[in-house]
Amino acid sequence: MPAQPRDRCYRGRFAPSPTGPLHFGSLIAAVGSFADARAAGGVWLVRMDDLDRTREVPGTADAILRALERFGLHWDQSVCYQSRRTDRYAAALEQLRRQGLTYPCGCSRREIAAAGRAGPEGPIYPGTCRNGLPRNRQARAERLRVSDTPIALEDQIHGLVQQCLAADVGDFVLRRADGIHAYQLAVVVDDAEQRISHVVRGADLMLSTPRQVYLQQLLGLPRPAYAHLPLALDAHGRKLSKSLAAAPVDPADPVPALLRAWRFLGQPSLPEWPGSAAQFWQLAVPRWCLARVPRQPALPAASAR
Structure with a gap:
């Protein structure tokens, strides 16, 4: 049964992609967001990031939900599926079109990589189609016009995050x-x-x-409050979901993985070894402290057991 929140002013969420089973890196994000919500007496939701149906592995969404339940990660409202919300997007x-803020783009990824500069997350779009499609070019995507005014936010773990979209990203794709x-x-619409008030997720999404x-x-x-958790990396410094080390966690024996995630997030030792996921959360939630979460992973995931 879903837990009964005490204060509905805090609303957090966990949004996995159903492209594979729940692995340790995803569990860290789930544990951090769930613990922060429960420590605040708030609501915790689950949303399936299943917009790209070509990447979805059949049956994975249900498997993730079953795993979350075995780990004691009980959500408070119906699961939201992005694939069912395309009308909202x-x-x-x-709305952005009516404001004149979008435009069609006919560039391929290869062309952008060849013409643009490299940014923190890949090639920066050079604005080829900003003033109209080049001759004999058909629209492929739709982009948003960005401003050269820096965007700043205060991350609850990393402090000030600032980025000039025009210089660091360029006009980015909306469709x-x-x-x-x-x-x-x-994600913004959802x-x-x-009414998400706090977003606690992996640092790969900070940029x-x-x-x-x-x-x-x-x-x-x-704008919700943001906190970006450290990533679980393999021995080669790769994010788990991008590596062969992204082995699924074992829902049949949830306590060891929960304790590993708890330690990875810099949280204090529990006074006793929990005998179940439910007991783990009874001991863990009162001790959760976001200020203890490290900015970088202390150990590769293979050594963090």
Whole structure:
């Protein structure tokens, strides 16, 4: 049964992609967001980031939900599926179109990489189609015009995060060439509609947060508080979900993985070894302290057991 929150002012969420089973890196994000919500007496939601159906592994969404339950990570409202919300994303995109903030783009990824500069997250779009499609070029994607005014936010773990989208990213995609709405647009719409007040997630998404803040400003949506957790890396310094080391955690024996995630997040030792996931959370939630979370992973995931 879902836990009964004490204070509904705090609303957090966990948004896995159903491209594979729950692994240790995803568990860290789930544990951090759940613990922060429960310590605040708030609501914790689960949202499936399943917009890209071509990457989805059949049955994985249900398997992730079953694993979360075995780990004692019980959500408070119905699970949200992004694949069922495309009308909301289309409406937000139309709002931006009416403001003259989007334009069609006919560039391929290869062309952008060849023509642009390299930024923190890949090639920076050089603005080829900003003033109109080049001759004999058909639209592929739809991009958002960005400003050269720096976007700043205060991350609860990393402190000040600042980015100039024009210099560091360029005009970014809102609707892909295959017609799928981009993650940046979908997550902003969903967080606002679900009234998410706190986003606790992996640090791999920190550099995309200024784009989300910019979209929130343009769409007149509230900005949640952000905290970006350290990533679990393999022995080669790769994020687990990008490496062969992304082995699934064992829902049949949840306590060892929960304790590993708890230690990885810099939290204090528990007074006793919990005999179940439920007991783990009874001991852990009162001791949760976001200020103890390290900015960088202390150990590769293979050594963090």
